Amino acid sequence: MKDNRMDNIVECVYNMDNGYVEVWFTDGNMLRIK
Template structure:
C-alpha cells in the first residue's frame, strides 16, 4: 500500500520563533516537528547542518518529507561526501 501522507499536506512552514516545522493536513490535523531534536539525532557537519537549515528556510516541505521517510541521515551523508570530494578531489 502506498504511503500518501505527503499527498495530504495542505500547508507547511518553518516557525523560527519556536524551532518547529508545522505541517497541516487535509483532515485538519497538524504535525509539529521539533527540528533541534531531529537534528541532534543525526551525525552532521557544519556544512550538512547548514544545508538542512537552508531547506527549512526555503523548502520546508522537503525537510518534512525526509524526516517522515527517515532519510535525513542519508541526505547529510551525501552532502558531507560531496563536500569531501570538493575539498580533496
C-alpha cells in the same frame, strides 16, 4: 490501508519563534517536527 498522508499536506511552515516545522493536513491535523 495505504498511508498516503504525504498527499494530504496542505501547507508546511517553519516557525522561527519555536524552531518547529508545522505541517498542516487536509483532514485538519497539524504535525510539529523539531
